[in-house]
Amino acid sequence: MLDLGFVRDNLQLVRQKLQERGLSDQLGDFEGIDRERRALLLEVESLRARRNKASQEIAFLKRQGQDASARIAEMKEVGARIEELEAQLKGREEELRERLKCLPNLPHPSVPVGKGAAENQEVRRWGEPRKFSFEPKAHWDLGPALGILDFERAAKVAGARFAVYWGVGARLERALANFMLDLHTRQHGYLEVLPPFIVNSSSLFGTGNLPKFAADLFKLEGTDYWLIPTAEVPVTNLYAGEVLEAESLPKKLCAWTACFRSEAGSYGKETRGLIRQHQFQKVELVKFTLPENSYDELESLTRDAETVLQLLELPYRVVALCTGDLGFSAAKTYDLEVWLPSSHEYKEISSCSNFEAFQARRANLRFRRSKQGKTEYLHTLNGSGLAIGRTWLAILENYQEADGSVTIPQVLRPYLDGLERIRPAE
RNA sequence: GGAGGGAUGGGUGAGUGGUUGAAACCGGCGGUCUUGAAAACCGUUAGCCCCGAAAGGGGCUCGGGGGUUCGAAUCCCUCUCCCUCCGCCA
The missing domain is CATH 3.30.930.10 (Bira Bifunctional Protein; Domain 2)
Structure with missing residues (x-):
């Protein structure tokens, strides 16, 4: 398998090497999917950071014997949103992984170019x-x-x-x-x-x-x-x-x-x-x-x-x-x-x-x-x-x-x- | 095939819903001491990912996956692997 970061940074090279192998371009809109994936990841992670912080506050309030129901209700919504985004993120990751799994290795520069x-x-x-x-x-x-x-x-x-x-x-x-x-x-x-x-x-x-x-x-x-x-x-x-x-x-x-x-x-x-x-x-x-x-x-x-x-x-x-x-x-x-x-x-x-x-x-x-x-x-x-x-x-x-x-x-x-x-x- | 038990950091092993990414011990690394070494003592010691020029910030991971919950190493389901006993077998 090729490295995801490498493919992202070297799309041109990967496309050219695929062609040298005589294979059709299986990459599709790799860049677009990856861009979406990263945007989703960023959003999910910042929401998760928010939830983690709130969880600590809830724990603190409860220990003090105070009412935390407002925070809990709020986090319930955040949780639902996270779940939604996670599903989308998983979809994008799956698409990328499927492409990556089926991508052949890149021929070494010393390998002669030829059809068969x-x-x-x-x-x-x-x-x-x-x-x-x-x-x-x-x-x-x-x-x-x-x-x-x-x-x-x-x-x-x-x-x-x-x-x-x-x-x-x-x-x-x-x-x-x-x-x-x-x-x-x-x-x-x-x-x-x-x-x-x-x-x-x-x-x-x-x-x-x-x-x-x-x-x-x-x-x-x-x-x-x-x-x-x-x-x-x-x-x-x-x-x-x-x-x-x-x-x-x-x-x-x-x-x-x-x-x-x-x-x-x-x-x-x-x-x-x-x-x-x-x-x-x-x-x-x-x-x-x-x-x-x-x-x-x-x-x-x-x-x-x-x-x-x-x-x-x-x-x-x-x-x-x-x-x-x-x-x-x-x-x-x-x-x-x-x-x-x-x-x-x-x-x-x-x-x-x-x-x-x-x-x-x-x-x-x-x-x-x-x-x-x-x-x-x-x-x-x-x-x-x-x-x-x-x-x-x-x-x-x-x-x-x-x-x-x-x-x-x-x-x-x-x-x-x-x-x-x-x-x-x- | 049947019955039961288990899987936590490099290792042993604690932890049964909230400052636990994780005690303690061992090991590793650095240091003090020493001519040197050992012992002793002190400190330190997971990986992956994202944002960022960097500093830094954040997320995920306690066998894998899924679920419950505001919150899971801890509760539930499922899969894999390991161990013990019975049966069978080279």
């Missing part, structure tokens, strides 16, 4: 896509042929966009989770946390998923519980409402969770394979930082995520999302895209973002520079490190052999009892 994914800017590439001496297969052919991936039975027990992993397939998924968690906790200084996979709506508001994006989520019927679309939601809200010490920043957390997405509106898009599922696993990196450090922290967080791909020796590129492709809460985002030989393209496998104080304001995440200092909003960042399902499929496709077997990347072998290759089941 086509105008994202490639920042760097790593690794050389392998030259195949045969036609590389897609993972949705390789996996089932190896007997480690099964969409039919998943459809039977759940439905479309679910998968069942069998045997080594399941182990590979688990090995990837362990490998990523070990890397980030041992080499990159993150603290592992295991959060709830179900959250309340207040947490989803904190990260910016609500109120606008309820359709992307699974809600548990008859409750205020939602399945998490990413560990970002529970982890970012861990310190909601708290005031942290500046010395405790940055806090670097990493979490393995299942993630659940309704994928409403994506019908017909990437329906085959593991790319777009209702349920997948992910290791998420989350940082809470000082405002002045957040952009450096974004660079290092992105590098931490890239390290996973480098160690797995999967070719990838880094792109800076343009204004038109940027998520609602993000001020700046780098996507990591892994090479997929079957489709001859780079496919998103991680998204690393700086949210600046946008989520901090919504979730009330603050810090203090000194004991007697003022509280300030901290900055939040997160990135996938990595999406496990997509890493799994990238390994299958990039490490496949002509006979349909798949070589296990070196770094994963210790997690699989030294297994070097997945071969078709007998």
